[in-house]
Amino acid sequence: MLEILGATDLPRLKNMTRTGWDMDPFVVISFGKKVFRTRVIRHSLNPVWDEKMLFHVRRYETTYKVQLTVLDWDKLSSNDYVGDASFDVTELIRDAPQRDPQTGLYSEDEDGSHPMKEFQLPLTTAKEMPWEAKHNPVLAFRAKFQPYDGLRQRFWQQYLKQYDACDTGTLSHLELTSMLDSLGSTLSSQTIDSFFIRHGKMPHEDEITIAEAIQCLETELGRPNSEKKRVNIEDNLPDSSVPVTPLLSSEESAPFLDGLDFSGPPLSAISADDFSIEGSSKALPPSAYSTERSEQPLIQVAEPSSYSYGTNGTNSRQQSYSSSDVEDSPGSWNSGSMSHSDDSFERVINVKNCPLCHRPRLNSKAEVDIVTHLAVCASQDWAKVDRIVVGNFVTASQAQRKWYTKIISKVSSGDYRLGANSANIIVQNRLTGQLEEEKMQVYVRLGIRLLYKGARSRMEGARARRLLKSLSIKQGNKYDSPDSARDISTFIEFHGLKVDEILEPISSFKTFNEFFYRKLKPSARPTEDIDDPGRLVSAADCRLMVFETVSEATRLWIKGREFTVARLLGDRYRDQAERYAGGALAIFRLAPQDYHRFHSPIDGTVGPMTYISGEYYTVNPQAIRSALDVYGENARKIVPIDSPQFGRVMAVCIGAMMVGSIQTTVQEGDEVKRGQELGYFAFGGSTVVVLFEKGAVQWDEDLLINGRASLETLVRVGMGIGHARPARSMSMSSKASRAMPE
Structure with a gap:
């Protein structure tokens, strides 16, 4: 339960016409996929909202923060950002009533109640604001957690x-x-x-x-x-x-x-x-x-x-x-x-x-x-509650938008909701639980929507295929030239990349592509449960979708009419497609702003790799959910890995629009550890599709829930995403070694 009480010492901000100063504050509250907004209080520097809400906390959401953003409402222009505050849900859980292990009953205070915790948090800003020298705004609220039983x-x-x-x-x-x-x-x-x-x-x-x-x-x-x-x-x-x-x-x-x-x-x-x-x-x-x-x-x-x-x-x-x-x-x-x-x-x-x-x-x-x-x-x-916070927003940014910006978004990008098949790509950040909109230029969103909404007629022609292939090759050549290095700083600023994670200094990159497939410091991406080979980890910094079976993936996400596992694996491994019937599938989609090296999700031995030439369609969700078989037609490299815990695992590294090359940094027969680098992609978007045999893996619950809702999860290399099913580990490993192609 959360009660937004009020704020103090808010600054006066200029209105759009620059003719006056005022403050009409409201608060946007976001926790995981739940977003709320308080009412606007007109002309107040010390507003009192006194609004309350209650929401559900799932087990995997206990590491999330509750994010509170204070904004100044403007009638015509976009709302002005004032500042942020946040707190960890774990703070409340630690203070929650505890169950007696013997009786199963919960302890309470003397009066039988569980008090709410008071918060007085200063508002912080992403960058220095002119008013900060004169004002110290503070947001006041109360919160509590109580188990249902x-x-x-x-x-x-x-x-x-x-x-x-x-x-x-x-x-x-x-x-x-x-x-x-x-x-x-x-x-x-x-x-x-x-x-x-x-x-x-x-x-x-x-x-x-x-x-x-x-x-x-x-x-x-x-x-x-x-x-x-x-x-x-x-x-x-x-x-x-x-x-x-x-x-x-x-x-x-x-x-x-x-x-x-x-x-x-x-x-x-x-x-x-x-x-x-x-x-x-x-x-x-x-x-x-x-x-x-x-x-x-x-x-x-x-x-x-x-x-x-x-x-x-x-x-x-x-x-x-x-x-x-x-x-x-x-x-x-x-x-x-x-x-x-x-x-x-x-x-x-x-x-x-x-x-x-x-x-x-x-x-x-x-x-x-x-x-x-x-x-x-x-x-x-x-x-006694007589005012309820307005909910049912998709993201925190949507909760502060004006009616006309919503119309523009609807026209240019399509439906705005979780799991929508549109150019509005919404993902959930697994570290914070916050819903985020994938950042890309407006003309890119509009172009993708026009191309792939009804892709059968527009994108399957030979001319369109030749155009995409030509554009990808030309763009790859452009970013391999020394002149492209000037685009690095602009790219970093637009996507807000963390420069301190990069292994080499920015000045050392001679071309944009060198920066694009940059290496990170080893400490930037630690491998979860390093001593547990049964813990499956993320293969990339990416937007992840997991499914318990391939058929579930094709029902919910992959809509290409001709997609099959046999077509995905190509001629060399076509005879092994049956072993993945009923097996699990993971899709690691890398957006241009992501770190573009991919890593091994398991411990194992690299098998015979093969490259399959193909098209250069985008791996944007709207393309994947069109009639096109993007995964089965794009250029890709098959990297089999034989694991004692997971059996034969197929990692299919797929190039996409603007990706000039797929490079692997391991050889056949190499022993790889979880989190070890397998290769990298040159500029563009790309994807790694990983196939598992039936019964080999149990996905983490939050990833399964998001997958069923067609919502991608933002994860990082080395982050745990599932576990091996131990009863089948050894039998799958021996079966995989017997089926190794010559």
Whole structure:
């Protein structure tokens, strides 16, 4: 949860006409693929926004920073940049409640709340600004992280207190049964008895503490289907001697909301499709507290006819869960998460509608997700929110654009969204988690869109092929001439390259191409897990796409009608194409601004290499997602590597538009280590496609998620991207050596 409070000592900036000075500030907040923007406060040097948001933190996002940028809104011209602030999510995670390893319960402060952390961060600028001598702007905000299961336990604690009639902190069998009945529970009497027996108590004689009850409820929520009991209808008929109290159906239950002292909700993955945050701030209608038993209770018990099993949630990306403190989704139990219920199994909670935000069809979700939803809605602090930060932006730069710049972008580049097949190339930086737009000249974007939107008719003609080949050769010759060295400084400035990473001084490069395939200092690209040969690493500084199978890659990304693995490998290795059926595939795309040497992703022995002459189409995503078989038609070099951990791996080094040559710096029979250089490309864009046999590799989760969303990930040489599957390592290695072509 993040609360943007305000800023102080902002500078006055000139308006577009240079006739006046003013400040109309707003803040853009970005974390991974989530981007928000506050409202604009007019004419204020010390604005107070007091706006709040909550968002989900996936396991692989825990190393990311939350980036906050303050800008000055202008009606006609582009918005003026004021400064940046950022903080690491790990700061919040370290301060989060911790689970007791013995009981599984979370520790809280004395008042039962988890406080938010206060931040007062100075705004920093990329380059020195004229106003910095007079002003020291500071951005104030608060933030907190809370695991989902910790929040659920908080909910259970507050709700169970409503059924502790004697206020002793303990519950009898009757009190616990009454609480479960109010939630529409179908737990049998025998299952409830087990709550007491587990803690050495007699079910109808002793009482259990609220903490013990929470332990049992959480265990039951996460119980896999195979361990759940079947419902016995006769055992679950209500006892006429037991009063059943629907949640929030009487005035005595009304203090339930006031009794919750959450100090804000956790970081939540509940989307706009799940519930409306605005709706959660509305007061409950008087009918919710009516004492008339004839009125329909606010929580409705689901009819058995509506039960069925399925995958969890409405978001296809939320299908696997973990019980770790750093959650991957609201449902944090592997086997217990299912989106539809079955009337033949017992359920802890079984309700149709949320009593707070009135979201319907909750019974179609897993029990663990229903309780998580109720816990978020019940947070007292969150119920008071009356202003919500505007979200749903694609990138931080888009969040500050004017309407007319959006129109220009739409016309020149196409659709602007994640995974769009357009000339707007958006990638996620794996180091920071930020979404970035690939930097290229406007005329290049427009040219690519015109050429490859409907490429079948424009690009497959012999004249177009000859033109691209001629341009690539001429450009290569141009950048090999001494006169081209003058372009180096301009190129560095346009792309913001880090000069301190380059091994040789800039003045030592006699041509642009020498600079283009420059070497970096060894310390600039360390290899991750250097002592673990089963750790697969990135082969290049690139925009990476990974897929579990080749067929998945062709369905989501590679749209060339004639693309096949056999065509990609060429005549020499065509007979080995079958071994990669069902195997994984990685695409390392190098943009012109990237370091253009490629490296080995694995430990192994280099096999017989072969060069295949071909075309010089661009490897821009819009070309890859056109009818053209770019990978199968472009000039390329096949570099097989035999590895004890991964078997026979095929690295296909593909030249592209403006690439004059593909040079390898290893020989057949060389032993290579992960991160060791294999070769380099001359000027232009280029790609390395790496093929793995079936079952050889397990990709890192964040890369798979981005691949399924057609979103490239910006990675660096030596960065870990996957692991070998050890059970198949040796068999694949021996099979690869037997299949080595003569």
